[in-house]
Amino acid sequence: MSYQEGSGPRSRSPLHYVCGGMLALFVLMILALIAADFIYLGQSAAGPKALWDLLTQQQMFFALRMSLATSLTTLILVLLTGVPIGYALSRYRFPLRAVCDMLVDVTLVLPPVVTGITLLAFFNFGFGQIIRAALERAELSTVSGVGIVMCQYLVAVPYCIRSAKAAFNGVDRNLEQVSRVMGCTEWQTFHRVSAPLALNGLIAGGVMAWARALGVFAPIMVFVGTGPRVLTMPTTLWLELSTGNIASAVAIAMVMLVLAGAALVLVHWLAPEGNIV
Amino acid sequence: MIGLELSGVTIRAGDFVVDAATLSVPAGQYFILMGHTGAGKTLLMKAVCGLQEIVSGRIAIAGRDVTAMDPCRRAIGYVPQDGGLFPHLNVFGNIGFALDLQGLGRREIIERVEEMAEGLGVSSLLGRRVGRLSGGERQKVALARALTRRPRLLLLDEPISALDEATRENISGLLKRVHEQYALTTIHICHNPAEAQQLGDRVGVMSGGRLMADELRSAEI
Numbered sequence: 001m002s003y004q005e006g007s008g009p010r011s012r013s014p015l016h017y018v019c020g021g022m023l024a025l026f027v028l029m030i031l032a033l034i035a036a037d038f039i040y041l042g043q044s045a046a047g048p049k050a051l052w053d054l055l056t057q058q059q060m061f062f063a064l065r066m067s068l069a070t071s072l073t074t075l076i077l078v079l080l081t082g083v084p085i086g087y088a089l090s091r092y093r094f095p096l097r098a099v100c101d102m103l104v105d106v107t108l109v110l111p112p113v114v115t116g117i118t119l120l121a122f123f124n125f126g127f128g129q130i131i132r133a134a135l136e137r138a139e140l141s142t143v144s145g146v147g148i149v150m151c152q153y154l155v156a157v158p159y160c161i162r163s164a165k166a167a168f169n170g171v172d173r174n175l176e177q178v179s180r181v182m183g184c185t186e187w188q189t190f191h192r193v194s195a196p197l198a199l200n201g202l203i204a205g206g207v208m209a210w211a212r213a214l215g216v217f218a219p220i221m222v223f224v225g226t227g228p229r230v231l232t233m234p235t236t237l238w239l240e241l242s243t244g245n246i247a248s249a250v251a252i253a254m255v256m257l258v259l260a261g262a263a264l265v266l267v268h269w270l271a272p273e274g275n276i277v
Numbered sequence: 278m279i280g281l282e283l284s285g286v287t288i289r290a291g292d293f294v295v296d297a298a299t300l301s302v303p304a305g306q307y308f309i310l311m312g313h314t315g316a317g318k319t320l321l322m323k324a325v326c327g328l329q330e331i332v333s334g335r336i337a338i339a340g341r342d343v344t345a346m347d348p349c350r351r352a353i354g355y356v357p358q359d360g361g362l363f364p365h366l367n368v369f370g371n372i373g374f375a376l377d378l379q380g381l382g383r384r385e386i387i388e389r390v391e392e393m394a395e396g397l398g399v400s401s402l403l404g405r406r407v408g409r410l411s412g413g414e415r416q417k418v419a420l421a422r423a424l425t426r427r428p429r430l431l432l433l434d435e436p437i438s439a440l441d442e443a444t445r446e447n448i449s450g451l452l453k454r455v456h457e458q459y460a461l462t463t464i465h466i467c468h469n470p471a472e473a474q475q476l477g478d479r480v481g482v483m484s485g486g487r488l489m490a491d492e493l494r495s496a497e498i
Contacts, residue, residue, distance in 0.1 A: 178361035180348040181326045183378045183426060188349075192378075196365045 037257065041250045054251045059228075063236035064255065070145050070232065071213040074152040078160045078209045083202060086164025087190070108158045115154050116222025119147075147224040148232060152213035160209040167201025168194060204270040211263035215256060278340060280304035280462025281325065281430055283488075286334035288317070288324050295321055297334065298488040300481065304339065305460040309467060309477035316483040318466045322432055325464070327351055339429040339462070351430075354423030354461075358435040360415035362407040368394075368418050369403040375426035389425060396458075397421045397451065413444035417451065424459065433465040437472065449475055 041051065054060065089101055107115055122128040123142055132142060140146050171194050179193045180186070195202065217234035226235045233252050240249040281302040288295040295317040302308045312318050323329035325336055327348035336344045343351045355361075362371050373390040381389075394400045399417050402410065410418065416436050423431060433452070437445045453476060456463055467473055473480050482489050 174357060174359075174361055175363060177323075177326075177328050177348075178355060178357060179363070179374075180328065181351070181353050181355040181432075182422070183349045183375045185347070185349050188378060192374075193363060193365075197363075199365075 034257065037250055037254055041247065041254055051251055051254075054248050055255065057248075059231065059236065060248070060252065063231045063233050063252070066145065066148070066231060067214055067233040070148040070152060071210055073145070074149050074156055074213040075206060075210040077149070077153055078157045078213070079202075079206050082157050082160030082205070082209065083164045083195075086161045086166075086205075087168050087194070089161070089165045090168035104158050104161050106158075107154050112155065112216070112218035113222055116151065116219035119150060119154070119219065119223040143224055143227065143230060145230070148216075148220055148230060151219035151223055152216045155216045155219065156209035156213040159212055160205045163201050163205025163208060164198070167198035167205070170201065171197045200270040204267045207263045207266045207270070211260050214259060278304040279337065280306060280339060281308075281464065282335075282337040283321075283325070284335040284337075286321070286324060286336060287332040288320055288329055289332050290320055290329070293317065293320070293486060295324075295483075295486045295488070300488060302462055302464065302479075304462050307456050307463045307465065307476055307478045309465050309473040309480045310483060311467060311470075311473060311480060312483035317486040317488075318483050319434060321483065321488065322434055322464065322466060325351075325430075325432065326353055326355060341429075352426075352428050354426060354428035354431045356416065356419045356423050356431075356433045356436045358439060360407075360419035360436075362410075362415055362419060362422070364407055366407070367403070368399065368405050368407060368410070371407060371418055372399075372403075372421045372425055374422060379426070393421045393425045397424075397455075411444075412440050413448055416440065416448050420451070420455065424455065424461075428461065431461045431463040433463065435466050435468070438468060445472075452476060 055064075085104070089097070089104070110118075119142075123132045135142065135146065142150070175197070176189050176193055179189045184192060215234055216232075217238065220230075220232060220235055221238070224230050226239055231239070233256055237249050237252040237256075240246075240252065279301055281300065283298050283300040286295065286298040288298075293315075298321055300308075310318050310321075320329055324331050325338075327343065327346060331344070334344070335342060338351060338353070363374065366374065369390055372393060373386045376386045376389055390403070391400065394403055397417050397420060399414065399421060402414060402418065407415065407418070420436070436452070437448045440448060449472060452465075455461075456476075465476060467476075
C-alpha cells in the first residue's frame with residue numbers, strides 16, 4: 001500500500017498498519033463468507049448436476065423468472081424516473097430542494113420491513129385506496145408482480161437517483177452552456193451532451209439499483225406475502241430455509257451471489273473511481 | 278448595419294453589478310473587450326449569449342432584438358478559453374455538432390465540415406478524440422465549430438491567453454485571416470494589449486462592472 005501523491009511522506013506509520021490491517025481483515029472475511037457458500041453447497045448438493053437439478057425445479061424456476069421479470073421492470077421504472085430526478089437535484093435550484101434531496105434517502109435509511117408496512121398502510125387509506133381500486137378495476141392486484149415491483153422500486157430508486165446526481169454533477173457546466181449557444185435547446189443539451197457525458201455513472205447507478213431490486217426481501221414478505229404465485233428468489237430462499245431445505249436455500253443464494261457479483265463487476269468497470277454511489 | 282447593440286444592459290450576479298452597459302459594434306467590426314479579472318467581461322458576454330439573465334436593457338444582434346430569445350436561437354459562434362470541446366465526440370463530431378442540430382443531411386454535413394477543417398488547417402485531425410489535441414489544435418477546432426454554423430456574431434472568450442507564445446501567434450494570425458474572410462462581427466475578450474493592437478478594429482475596457490467602449494481607441498491602449 002502506498003500513499004497517494006501529495007498526501008505526505010511514504011513512511012510506514014502505525015496508522016498505515018491499522019488501516020491496512022482492517023482492510024485486509026475485511027477482504028478476508030468477505031472471501032471466507034463466499035467460500036463457505038461454495039463449500040457448503042459442494043458438500044450438501046453432491047456436485048454440479050445435483051445443483052442444476054435443484055435450480056431447475058419448477059418452484060425455483062418460477063422464482064428465478066419472477067425475480068428477473070420484476071427486477072427488470074423495476075429497472076426500467078427506476079431509470080425513467082431516477083435519471084430526471086437526479087438531473088433536477090444536480091442542476092436546478094428551487095425551494096425545499098434540500099428537503100427533497102433528503103427525502104430521496106428515506107428508503108435508504110428505513111429498515112426494509114418498515115418500507116413494507118408503509119406500503120401496506122398507504123394502500124389502506126385515502127389516495128392509496130383509490131390507486132388500489134383503480135388497479136383492481138384493471139384486474140391487477142398488489143398481491144402480484146405489481147406489488148413486488150412497488151417494493152423493489154422504493155428500495156432501488158434512491159441508488160439510481162444518487163448515482164445520476166453524482167454523474168451529472170461531474171459534467172462540466174461550461175460544456176452544457178457551449179451547447180446551448182451552439183444551437184441546442186435544453187432538451188437537446190440533455191440528450192446530446194449531459195446524458196452522454198454522464199452515461200457511465202447512469203449505467204452504473206442502474207446496475208446498482210437492479211442488484212438491489214433483485215435482493216429485496218422484507219418489504220415483499222410484508223406487503224405481498226409468500227404465496228406460490230408471488231415467489232421471488234429471496235422469498236423462496238427464506239421458505240426453503242424455514243423448511244430445513246438448506247441445500248436449496250444455499251443454491252438460490254449462490255445464484256443471487258453470482259448475479260450480484262456480475263452487477264458489481266459491471267459497476268466498477270463503468271465507474272472505476274468508485275464515487276458513483 | 279449594427280452587428281451588436283447593447284442598450285443599458287444591467288446584470289446582477291450576487292453583489293456584483295454590470296451597470297447599464299451600452300455598446301454599438303458595427304457589422305463586421307473586430308471589437309476587443311479588455312479589463313482585469315472580475316471586471317464583468319465574461320458576465321456581459323454570457324448575457325449576450327443568453328446564458329445570464331439581465332435586470333434591464335436591450336440586446337440586439339444584426340438588428341434583431343434577442344433580449345428575450347433563447348440562447349440556441351441567437352445565432353452566435355462561441356469560443357471559450359479552453360475551447361469547450363465535447364469530449365464524447367471526435368473532432369469531426371465537434372465541428373459538425375451545430376449542423377447536425379440544424380437537421381442537415383449527412384452528405385452536406387461532411388462537405389461543410391471538411392471544407393471548414395481544410396480552411397482552418399485541421400483536416401488531418403478530423404478522426405481524432407479531442408482529449409488528444411494540443412492547446413492550439415483545440416482552439417482551431419473550437420473556432421471551426423463556431424464558424425461552421427454560420428453565425429451572425431462571433432464571441433471569443435480569451436481564446437489564446439492560455440497558449441504558448443508561438444501557438445498564440447499562429448492562432449492570432451488565423452483569427453485575423455478568418456475575420457478578413459468572413460467579415461463577421463467579432464467580440465474578443467483579452468488581457469494582452471499587444472494582442473488587442475494586432476487584432477482589434479476597436480477596443481473597449483471594462484472596469485468594476487462599467488463598460489467604457491468608446492473612451493479608448495486602439496492607439497491609446
